[in-house]
Amino acid sequence: MPTTFAAGPFRVRVPATSANLGPGFDALGLALALYDDVAAEVTTSGVTVSVVGEGAGDLPLDDGHLVVRAMRAAFDELGGQPRGLSVECVNRIPQARGLGSSSAAIVAGVLLARALVTDGTQRLDDDAALRLAARIEGHPDNVAPCLLGGFTLAWTEPSGARAVSLPVADGVRPTVLVPTEHGLTASARAALPPTVPHGDAALNAGRAALLVHALTTRPDLLLPATVDRLHQGYRASSMPGTAAVVEALRAAGVPAVVSGAGPTALALSDLPEGFEAGTDWRILRLPVDVRGAQVGQGRLGHAERDPVAAGRKS
The missing domain is CATH 3.30.70.890 (GHMP kinase, C-terminal domain)
Structure with missing residues (x-):
């Protein structure tokens, strides 16, 4: 079945994560209330990427950007690549600090690609999205809380990654x-x-x-x-x-x-x-994020474009 792409832009908010949590090496993770906002839409040709906030000036602005790479991998799973892409990133998660910035980019890319395909959820359900994100990242302990929110237990079976999310006690104050x-x-x-x-x-x-x-x-x-x-x-x-x-x-x-x-x-x-x-x-x-990645339709709003609006000022 040919792939049909959605006309309008979509946006996603993805939380920071902390994995391992001491003894839970490569298995346990926690979603935290600090967020990157990413928006994307299909265009007629080429790839354009803009980045403000964390990583601006350092991250690639082409197909080498991790969000775009994750989108490309997801589009392959979904049956076809669009002619072009426009991606806008507002980053608040510190880069390369152990707070899941790469997992946030991967999850954002997978979910945006799925949203940009008209029957994307049917072709790539939530379990398949987790498996794909974990394959791209190499392990599931950060992508699981980013996708699901809360406190997650992740493991890998022959078919790929799996995870469950559990509620966090009120006395946990990250x-x-x-x-x-x-x-x-x-x-x-x-x-x-x-x-x-x-x-x-x-x-x-x-x-x-x-x-x-x-x-x-x-x-x-x-x-x-x-x-x-x-x-x-x-x-x-x-x-x-x-x-x-x-x-x-x-x-x-x-x-x-x-x-x-x-x-x-x-x-x-x-x-x-x-x-x-x-x-x-x-x-x-940073309180525990209980919702995980959230996808919406439309471009980023004024508050979402503020690199400190969903986090602490650098």
Whole structure:
């Protein structure tokens, strides 16, 4: 069946995410109320991309942009490519900091491509969209909360990624501490050993199970539930500032972890009064996003085009 494209533009709002959450390596994720807004429409030829906010001046403005690459992959799944595309990005999620900026771009691209095909939802349902986004990203732990919102458990079967979203207890109060330095997921993964001691794996399995209970029912257990021996210790030497912040917060009784691959730190309860990470850090209180990615019809509005309207000022 030939692919028919929708005439008008569509827009999507995608949340920041924090993955791993300590012991939940490559499995657990949390959606946070800081958003990128992206709009796209089909044109007669070529590709144009505009970017304001985070990443402006650094991100490509052509087919190399991750949103466009994700759209192209989705259009292939949907049966055909449009002649041209116009994409507008208003970014508030810090780039390469462990807050899911790449997953947000991928999810935005997949959902926009689906919206721009008249029967896109029938051709690519939500489960298929998750599988595609996870294939593009390489793992599902960030794309799952970006798509679904809330606290997610993601896993991969032979058919692809799957995920469920669970409600978060009222006592969970996320705060992110974002350094000026950037990090790269590939470099962070390269620091991990090919094997780990059996005892460390067993400890993490127990703490990851406890973390699900703590995040959904018993926030008072978050400190012991966020103990990790699979990844954070191996990466500490590459981001000593982050390791020091996490250690200081945990010593003060705050359940703190490295957000994703870092270098952002995530605290799951209020910071101690007067706590200061240093002048090279931004501290943002970000409630849990419970809705996930939201698609609408039309161009971005005035507020959506404001790079600080859905987040904290840089």
